[in-house]
Amino acid sequence: MDKDQAIRIVVASGKGGTGKTTVATSLALSLAAQENVWFLDCDVEAPNGHLFLNPKIEAERKAVVLIPRIDMEKCILCGRCVEVCQYHALAEIGKSILVFPQLCHGCGSCTWNCSSKAIKEIRNPIGVLEAGLAKKGINFAHGVLTISEPMATPIIRQLKKWHKPEDGSVMILDAPPGASCSVVETLHGANFALLVTEPTPFGLHDLKQVIGILGDMKIPAGVIINRDGIGDNQVDEFLSQTEFPILMRIPYSTQIAGAIAAGNTLLDVSPEYIMEFQTLFQKIKNIIAENEPC
């Protein structure tokens, strides 16, 4: 890796509620004194990072999908746009072309294939992007999907393009739960995936789903076991058969759970974790270095 490039660490989990945001915010806050830290909350359906990092939002822009608007004066009703649209976002009904914005992925195919130049693309807002300085000088940004809009992935893609980390900085990306396309979009370009799980059958099942993505994307990864001590030891047994190291364990404690529920960070209740997260970052840097192609 180029020395000047930012290090991008994605915090993912598969199962929701395992502590992704707790880990991502704690890592960001622990490194803030020594690194130029950027934070990107990519869980645009249910973004929570701001609740713990308290950013002062200074910049805002709309997240959009470019949807077609058809000039019926020019349209010759040839039906080509309907035919090329793979998402069925267009229909030729009677003497007009109907557009279904929520089905449109904004690929532009209808526009390019319109022989009478009757299609103009307009910006259809599906959410907002917001950025600002947060606690300890962290460069924070998140995307927020508008309620009733279906597509999260374009917002994540636009958020990553909009809030690009400075050279030499460390960017922490908080991923959405699950293991589908929105997680892939978050992981795209990552140097490391930090997987947060809990030692339960659900935690293990969903961890395996995320690991399934990483193989294809060739991103090195390590695991944090949160709420260590509950459940069973299947996660440990599974990981011992893989190349993924367990980098940290956070024992279950009602005190921690209560503090985080109230909006405090892990570091507020247990400041000793600052050192742990700094050590974790060193381990991550070492793993990234080992995975560098010569």
Next chain:
Amino acid sequence: MILIISSQQADINSPVDNRFGRAQWFIKIDSDTKKWEALTNPGVNQRGGAGVAAAQIAANNKAEVVISGDFGPNASGALNAAGIRMMTFDQGISTVQDALDHFTQGKLTAFG
């Protein structure tokens, strides 16, 4: 009048398909001549927007009425715009022929 009824198989005596956008087949019937033909539904194996694709088939075939189990918001939006009436299966309908009979007897309920 042209009717389109969602069907599980390519036959007028086949069981109806309660899905519109993802119906296996559409049976197109001319209620005046009683002639029918089976149309494949490309939407059955497509990603999003199957309801719109199915509405497009109904419009292309100049249907005036479509009969199915239910209609999603995109399908009903497109069918409304096309001025195609939507009706839903009621009790006692198991085959496409039943649906046609109930329709001609005026027993079906309008959707929406």
Next chain:
Amino acid sequence: MLTQANHVKQLVILSGKGGTGKTSISAAIADLAHSSNKQTLSVMVDADVDAANLSLVLQPQKSEVHEFWGGSVAEIDKSKCIGCDLCELLCRFDAIFPYPDDTGTYFVDPIACDGCAACVFGCSQEAIRLIPQQDGNWFHSETRYGELFHAELFPGKENSGKLVTLIKQHARLRAEDTQASLLIVDGPPGIGCPVISACAGADLGLIVTEPSVAGIHDFQRILGVLQHFKIPAVVCINKTDIYPEGVEKIRQFSASQEVAILGEIPFDDHITQAMVQGKPITTPFPDAPSSRAILEIWEELFSRLT
């Protein structure tokens, strides 16, 4: 039994935030619908297809597997590609790259490809075509609590809601065929496409929230979705003792939105123990505090769905 045999009622269980206990509560409700004195023949759906956990607690006795073919991805025939780079320019998903050799040809990254076919139609050499992809499997299973429809989306595939719609449709047909009167849909986290698909056609939405700042924030968002689609919503609060002030906030907010709180479930270690045993909490621990709370919630749901 629920009446109205011609209409299968649909209950969808949601949360916004992940990990609030949707699946554990869904499984318990499935068990109570099967075995409590408010017995209701139900069909279950696990609509969280990229992190599907309901089958881990309902433990199917047998499953029928079906392939799920979702989207397509583009593929460039290297021998026909003349390296004009038009496809790379047209692609808005950053999925097309020059081949890492000196042929000057291009290739498609199947992970980034959205299957829009802009490149297919743009290519002057007809060198690009769409290849259909199997995106996962879906299952029709029998469990001791009733029939279950669930799915496994392959890792990284697009969760467009299509797979959710598909298994829900099969579940509804099966419910009609078997004279079942209730469809219990365990929803995914978030508020996007698969959630909207999980909500479609629901008669009642049960929001499982937790008294934490994140839980409350996401509760407000998922309630917004249900209100938008005009689906009646009720709520239950899980893990009430982790942050009592949060419980009070949820009560106030619910009252302001005229959303009924059907029950409050204390934090209960038995839920994890039951999960490890692969059983709904109400089976091995019917007298645990959480089981008793969920029974009350079920009785309330039952009266609202009849």
